[in-house]
Amino acid sequence: MEAKERDDAEYLRDLRQAAGFNIAQLAAMANLSAGQMRQLEEGGDNLFYSPQIKAQSMRRVIRMLENPTSASPTKVVAEEPAPRTSANVIDDIIRLSEKNLSGHVVTSAVRRPARVGGVFLSVFIAVILVFVFIGWQSSQDIPVSKFTEWVNPSGLSSNVDKPAAVASQTPEPSPQAVKTEEVKTDAILQSTSATTVANAPETIQALPTVDAAPKAVSAAKDTSNCDSISAEPVSVSAHSVSKPGNYVYVEASKPVQLCVDDGKLNRTVLNLQTGAGRSIHGTPPWTISSHGLSSVSIYFQGSKLMLPTHTAQRIYLAEQVVSR
Numbered sequence: 001m002e003a004k005e006r007d008d009a010e011y012l013r014d015l016r017q018a019a020g021f022n023i024a025q026l027a028a029m030a031n032l033s034a035g036q037m038r039q040l041e042e043g044g045d046n047l048f049y050s051p052q053i054k055a056q057s058m059r060r061v062i063r064m065l066e067n068p069t070s071a072s073p074t075k076v077v078a079e080e081p082a083p084r085t086s087a088n089v090i091d092d093i094i095r096l097s098e099k100n101l102s103g104h105v106v107t108s109a110v111r112r113p114a115r116v117g118g119v120f121l122s123v124f125i126a127v128i129l130v131f132v133f134i135g136w137q138s139s140q141d142i143p144v145s146k147f148t149e150w151v152n153p154s155g156l157s158s159n160v161d162k163p164a165a166v167a168s169q170t171p172e173p174s175p176q177a178v179k180t181e182e183v184k185t186d187a188i189l190q191s192t193s194a195t196t197v198a199n200a201p202e203t204i205q206a207l208p209t210v211d212a213a214p215k216a217v218s219a220a221k222d223t224s225n226c227d228s229i230s231a232e233p234v235s236v237s238a239h240s241v242s243k244p245g246n247y248v249y250v251e252a253s254k255p256v257q258l259c260v261d262d263g264k265l266n267r268t269v270l271n272l273q274t275g276a277g278r279s280i281h282g283t284p285p286w287t288i289s290s291h292g293l294s295s296v297s298i299y300f301q302g303s304k305l306m307l308p309t310h311t312a313q314r315i316y317l318a319e320q321v322v323s324r
Contacts, residue, residue, distance in 0.1 A: 005043070008058050013041045015065035024098050030061045033091035034098045037061075047091070225257055229289045233316035234308050242302035245284040245319030249299040251277035256292040272296075284319035 016026050027037040036047045040058050048054040250258060252272035260268045262282030270278055290296065291313060298305045300317050307315065 005058075008062065009041050009043065012058065012062055012065070015062065016041075019065055024095075026061070026065075027095065030057070030064060032057060032061075033094045035094050036091065225291065229259070229291070229313050231313045233287050233289075233314040234312040235316045235318065236305050236307065237318065237320060238301045238303040238305060240303045241320045241322050244322060245286075245301050245317070247279050247281040248286050248288070248317065249277060249279045250288070251275075251297045251299075252295060253297070254292070254295045256290060256295050258296065259289040261287040261289075284317065286317040287314060288317070289314045 016023075019026075021029070023037050023041075024034050027034045030037070032040075033047065036057065039045060039047055040054070040061065045051055045054045048057070248260065250260075250270065250272070252274060254274050256272055258270040258272065260270065260280045262280075263285050264283050266282055268280050268282075270280075272278065286300070288298065293307060293312060293315065298307070298315075298317075301320060301322070305315075305317075
């Protein structure tokens with residue numbers, strides 16, 4: 001059996017060389033791959049499904065070369081098409097890789113799946129472009145400005161913002177303004193005693209300013225009280241450091257007034273009632289001044305400070321490195 005295969009292989013090689021074909025050309029004419037054609041001439045059958053199919057292919061190629069009139073690729077494909085199986089894909093890949101060995105362009109039916117894949121790819125790209133266009137058009141139909149005008153009407157925004165604007169524009173009372181209000185209040189009270197009942201609404205409108213004047217005067221006195229402290233600050237440090245030194249927390253045990261200065265000389269004046277606390281943020285080091293420091297608990301860098309026993313009026317707080 002093997003001797004017959006060798007004889008057939010040599011006979012096939014002689015016929016191919018006599019016809020002037022190379023392996024790739026003859027494989028294309030016989031609807032085989034170049035690897036299968038090479039195994040027909042040189043031996044081996046791993047590219048065929050069975051030895052019987054290899055023997056059938058050998059007889060078919062020899063018959064095609066023995067009868068040149070029926071060697072047309074068109075007739076071979078029409079009369080005896082190769083079975084379409086999944087393994088033909090591997091054969092087609094080998095045939096396409098060896099296409100450069102000859103000037104013949106493969107026109108068999110194995111190129112159709114590539115065309116179908118190209119059509120599917122074109123349809124997919126077209127669908128993506130349609131969705132992109134629809135999204136762009138929908139975004140152009142609803143401008144952002146219309147949506148903003150509907151959510152925030154001009155009337156509503158003006159009414160909502162009005163209290164905040166009035167609150168932000170209200171200035172803090174100054175000593176000059178306090179004195180002016182006192183003069184106006186006295187003038188109104190004197191004129192009220194000589195007027196009739198018809199002028200009563202004007203007198204009622206002036207009553208709130210009479211209550212606000214003493215508070216403003218006391219605030220002005222408290223501010224001047226901080227400026228009057230000129231003692232040298234006493235350095236105080238935290239016994240345990242666990243937090244950064246960019247803020248100080250103070251808590252009063254009775255009513256007290258504090259002046260807190262940070263490293264950039266930004267002053268914060270606090271009027272604390274009993275049990276009230278406040279955090280002041282800024283840049284260290286800190287200087288705290290008050291005539292009642294003994295009634296204030298000060299927390300800095302995560303611990304409560306132990307104030308000097310001689311009850312200093314000014315203390316100096318320097319930031320320490322936080323231990324890891």
